[in-house]
Amino acid sequence: MSNIPQELRFTKSHEWVKREEDGTLVIGITDHAQQLLGDLVFVEVPEAGSSFKDSDDCAVIESVKAASDVYCPVAGEVIESNEALADAPETINNDPYGDGWIFKLKPEDEGAYDGLMDADAYAEVVAEDEH
Amino acid sequence: MLIFEQSRSGRTNPPQAPLQDVAIDDIPDQFRRQSKPTLPEVSEMQAVRHYTRLSQKNFSIDTHFYPLGSCTMKYNPRGCNTLAMLPGFLRRHPLSPDSMSQGFMACMFELQEMLKDVTGMKAVSLAPMAGAQGEFTGVAMIRKYHESRNDDARTEILVPDAAHGTNPATAVMCNYKVREIPTNDQGDVDLEALKAAVGPQTAGIMLTNPSTLGVFERKIKEIADIVHEAGGLLYYDGANLNAILGKVKPGDMGFDVIHMNLHKTFSTPHGGGGPGAGPVGVSQRLEPYLPVPLLSKEGDQYRWLTDNERPESIGKLSTFMGNAGVLLRAYIYARLLGKEGMHRVSEFATLNANYMLARMRDAGFELAYPQRRATHEFIVTMRKQAKELGVNAMDFAKRLLDYGFHAPTTYFPLLVPECLLIEPTETESREDIDAFIEAMIAIQNEAETTPETVKQAPYTLPVRRLDDVKAAKELDLAWKPE
Numbered sequence: 001m002s003n004i005p006q007e008l009r010f011t012k013s014h015e016w017v018k019r020e021e022d023g024t025l026v027i028g029i030t031d032h033a034q035q036l037l038g039d040l041v042f043v044e045v046p047e048a049g050s051s052f053k054d055s056d057d058c059a060v061i062e063s064v065k066a067a068s069d070v071y072c073p074v075a076g077e078v079i080e081s082n083e084a085l086a087d088a089p090e091t092i093n094n095d096p097y098g099d100g101w102i103f104k105l106k107p108e109d110e111g112a113y114d115g116l117m118d119a120d121a122y123a124e125v126v127a128e129d130e131h
Numbered sequence: 132m133l134i135f136e137q138s139r140s141g142r143t144n145p146p147q148a149p150l151q152d153v154a155i156d157d158i159p160d161q162f163r164r165q166s167k168p169t170l171p172e173v174s175e176m177q178a179v180r181h182y183t184r185l186s187q188k189n190f191s192i193d194t195h196f197y198p199l200g201s202c203t204m205k206y207n208p209r210g211c212n213t214l215a216m217l218p219g220f221l222r223r224h225p226l227s228p229d230s231m232s233q234g235f236m237a238c239m240f241e242l243q244e245m246l247k248d249v250t251g252m253k254a255v256s257l258a259p260m261a262g263a264q265g266e267f268t269g270v271a272m273i274r275k276y277h278e279s280r281n282d283d284a285r286t287e288i289l290v291p292d293a294a295h296g297t298n299p300a301t302a303v304m305c306n307y308k309v310r311e312i313p314t315n316d317q318g319d320v321d322l323e324a325l326k327a328a329v330g331p332q333t334a335g336i337m338l339t340n341p342s343t344l345g346v347f348e349r350k351i352k353e354i355a356d357i358v359h360e361a362g363g364l365l366y367y368d369g370a371n372l373n374a375i376l377g378k379v380k381p382g383d384m385g386f387d388v389i390h391m392n393l394h395k396t397f398s399t400p401h402g403g404g405g406p407g408a409g410p411v412g413v414s415q416r417l418e419p420y421l422p423v424p425l426l427s428k429e430g431d432q433y434r435w436l437t438d439n440e441r442p443e444s445i446g447k448l449s450t451f452m453g454n455a456g457v458l459l460r461a462y463i464y465a466r467l468l469g470k471e472g473m474h475r476v477s478e479f480a481t482l483n484a485n486y487m488l489a490r491m492r493d494a495g496f497e498l499a500y501p502q503r504r505a506t507h508e509f510i511v512t513m514r515k516q517a518k519e520l521g522v523n524a525m526d527f528a529k530r531l532l533d534y535g536f537h538a539p540t541t542y543f544p545l546l547v548p549e550c551l552l553i554e555p556t557e558t559e560s561r562e563d564i565d566a567f568i569e570a571m572i573a574i575q576n577e578a579e580t581t582p583e584t585v586k587q588a589p590y591t592l593p594v595r596r597l598d599d600v601k602a603a604k605e606l607d608l609a610w611k612p613e
Contacts, residue, residue, distance in 0.1 A: 036548070041603035064599045065542040067296070090600075129548075 002032035002126060005097055009113060010122035013071045016097060023110050027073060028101045029061065029092060032126045037063040040089040045081035046103050052076065054112070059102055061092070074112035076105040134181045135610050138171040147175050169612055188593050190537055196563045198487075200508045200540035200552025201295070201343060203373045203395035208464060211398070215459040225451040229434055235455070236433035240426050242462040243410075249473060250372075250389055251382025252412030257453045258422040264448055265390030265409025266301040266337075266368065271445045272388055272413065272420040273335045273364050274305050279443070285334035285363070291320050293344050293544050295370060298337040307334055314546060318346040318500045320354060329361035339368040340384065341375070341506035343544040344499065345484070345552065355385030364388065364417070369409075372396040373480050373556070374507035377473035387414040396476075397461035408457040419443040424452050479557035480507040483564060487555055490568045495575070499547045508554035510547050517549045522578040522585050524549040529596065530577070530588035534570035 004010075009017045014033035018026040034040070042062035052058045057069035058078070081103045085091060092100035107113065117125070155163070173181070191197070197204040223235055239257060246255045259265035270288065277285045288302035291312045299309040310328055313321045320338075336358050340348040348354065355365055367381040367389035373396045381389045393408040394401035401407060413421060423444045424435035435452065438444050468476065484505040491511055492498055499510035517523040528538030528551065540552040555564055577584045589595065 039600040041600055062603075064603060066545050068545075089604075 002030065002035055003097070004030070004032075004119050004123050004126070006119045008097070009073075009116035009118060010125075011071065011073045011116060012125055015070060015073050017073050017113065017116055019113050020104075023107070024079060025074070025076070025105045025107055025113060026101050027070075027103055027105060028096055029070060030122070030126075031096045032129070034093050034096050034100075037061065037068060038065045039063055040092050043085040043089040043092065043102070045083065045085060046078045048078050048080055050078050052078070052105075061089075070102060072105070073116060074105070074107050075109065076107040078103050079106050080104040133610055134171045134173060134178065135612075137173050137177055137181065140172060142172040142174070144174045190532065190592075195535060195537050196555075196559060196567055197537040198539050198553050198555050198559075198567065199537060200345070200510075200554040201370060201543065202401075202540070203392075203507075203554060203556055204401075204537075205373075205395075205398050205556035206558035207398050207400050207460075208467065210467065211460040211463040212400075214463045215456055220455075220459060223455075225455070229432075233433055235459075236426060236435075238462045239452070239458060240428055240433055242458060242465065243426055245462075245465050246391060246410055246412060248470075249377060249380070250391065250412045251380025252386075252389060253382075253415045254418045254421060255410055255412045256421040256423075256425055257408070257410045257458055258424065258448045259390065259409040259411055260449050260454050261407035262370070262390060262392040262394075262409040263297050263301070265392075265411050266297055266366075267304055268409075268411050268422055268445065268448060269366050269388040269390050270301050270305040270307070270335070270337070272411075272417045273366065274307070275420045275443070275445055276364065276417055277334055282362070284331050287332045288334055289325070289328055289336040289358070289363070291338065291342070293318075293342050293546055294337060294339060295343060295368060298339075298368060302337065312336075314342075314344070318342065318344040318503055319349055322350055322353060322357070325354060325357055329357055329363060331362065333358065333361045333363035335364040335366055335387075337366040337368060338386075339370050340381075341371045341508075343370075343552070344546070345505050345508040345510055346500055346503045347374075347506055351384045359385065370395070371507065374477055376477040376480075377470065377475075378477050382412070382414065388412070388417055393457060393461040398464045399457045399460040406454045406457055408454045408461065410453075410458075420445050422446060422448050426452075476557050477507070480555075481505065483555040483557060483559060484508055484553070486561075487553060487564055487568065490565075491553075491571065494568065494572050496571065499550060507556070508552055510544070510550050510552050512547050513549040513551065516575070516578055520578045520582050522582050524551055526578075526585045526588065527551065527571070527574055530574045530585045531567075531570060532589040533591045534573070536567050536570055 014030045016028055016030050020026060040061060040063050044060040046058045052072035054072065054075045056072045058072045059070035061068050061070060082101050192204050220235060223232055243255045243257060259268050286308055287310050288307040289310050289312050290298045291314055293314050302309045312328055313324050315321045340351055342348055358365055364387040365385055367386040369389055369391040372391055376396060389412045390409045393399050420443055423437050423441050425441060427434050427436050438446065484507050488505045488509045496511045497515055499512050513524040513527060524541050528541045531538045542550065543552060574585060
């Protein structure tokens with residue numbers, strides 16, 4: 001079973017979102033997603049300053065099995081990216097919700113976060129996937 | 132061990148056969164190299180042994196059943212090779228005038244005509260040097276078509292989520308934005324999602340039919356109508372042409388452009404990176420944009436048309452006319468089969484796949500699309516084995532090598548978890564197909580009783596499990612002298 005922290009929000013495409021006190025969002029991929037992908041060998045993070053719409057592909061993750069896009073959960077501007085992933089993509093495998101974060105976003109609309117799935121709803125998505 | 136690592140400085144080896152010396156007196160000094168090239172200094176015997184050993188390590192269609200889904204690893208008839216190696220073909224210089232290449236050009240022209248006939252397209256160009264270049268050519272023509280009509284708003288190419296990764300890559304290389312279309316649980320394109328996605332921004336859709344899921348796209352006419360009505364064009368990825376060869380024509384399905392992988396369907400050698408050939412066929416409206424040189428026949432003379440005669444062409448794709456040797460082998464293969472034989476290719480390719488599907492289902496393997504008939508390939512999913520036994524699709528694939536079978540395609544298409552994509556092709560005997568299924572059943576038994584046996588495989592090959600993470604992260608492809 002994969003780990004789904006209660007305090008985070010999620011997307012159907014397996015990104016997790018954490019809201020910081022200043023309203024910015026930290027985004028990564030879930031434990032379930034990293035399990036599906038297997039050992040990661042390459043991560044391309046979005047550039048700070050770039051803007052994305054909701055559901056735009058904004059990062060690329062490659063494992064030994066597949067290449068996969070990461071989708072921007074809500075519209076906004078990237079304020080920081082986890083550059084350390086370039087040299088150590090396996091960080092996402094080892095610590096998907098911690099050091100494996102991918103980028104930080106300043107959302108266009110702060111309310112958009114509340115529209116994302118909570119942990120229970122995401123657990124159902126994962127259960128369906130595993131069925 | 133690399134042949135360079137066997138090199139010893141100063142070792143020379145006089146030629147064992149008379150040498151045909153080439154005079155270089157007329158090459159000016161400034162064009163002659165001053166230092167010796169970095170070549171291994173080994174004896175002829177060492178070179179022979181080195182390459183013979185390498186060939187013995189090869190797991191190939193010549194030595195093993197190779198049911199690698201989506202790749203159509205069929206037998207390459209030796210006769211095609213023999214005839215393509217006739218001295219008249221081998222020694223033809225690509226810069227020799229048309230008048231001295233009429234025989235070769237006649238073969239190419241006939242190939243062009245046969246491909247037109249079997250795909251139902253209006254015109255064919257042999258120029259693309261591989262499948263990926265064929266794709267690029269196809270989408271470049273779609274772009275040129277919209278540009279010539281000043282239809283600048285068309286910025287998107289639609290690609291089903293089941294597609295080969297080359298499709299979105301091609302669209303991006305042609306400066307399009309990719310929009311993904313979902314697949315329904317029956318393996319068909321989701322028509323409602325397609326209707327919602329098309330519009331004045333749609334340049335076209337790239338489809339593989341049968342799809343990578345090993346099923347025929349049943350609503351293809353509706354898909355064609357939806358995309359055409361929106362002003363977009365239809366691109367046919369010829370990856371799975373083997374399933375419908377001589378039976379259904381992409382032209383009749385409403386496609387505007389198609390690329391064919393001759394190295395798959397027309398049995399030219401492949402694997403190991405080519406060379407391939409990816410001719411393109413087009414409908415009437417894309418005909419002016421075909422790449423050059425394009426072969427024409429005037430009276431009984433063959434002639435290469437260039438952009439002088441074809442001003443709207445997207446241009447040249449390589450220095451010459453295409454991969455001559457590959458095209459020749461495909462031509463000979465087509466001539467050996469004849470029109471009747473082409474029907475039989477797809478009949479036996481689909482029969483073999485459906486026979487395997489039925490036997491694997493009866494043996495308890497889980498099919499990805501149990502309600503669908505297979506085309507020339509089908510998918511089983513190992514998700515139950517992975518979850519309950521801890522033995523995944525890759526473990527089965529590796530263990531198959533010990534049993535003397537090349538593994539099917541693993542983990543593609545991405546839509547199906549823990550999948551094996553199995554394509555027997557029409558050239559396998561029933562005995563070989565049965566032996567493969569028996570091996571799968573034996574591995575299933577091992578997975579249930581001694582899973583570690585399967586997880587540690589292979590045991591009988593020159594190498595055991597490779598560290599594919601390290602291989603991907605620390606690419607080490609070129610030898611450099613120390």
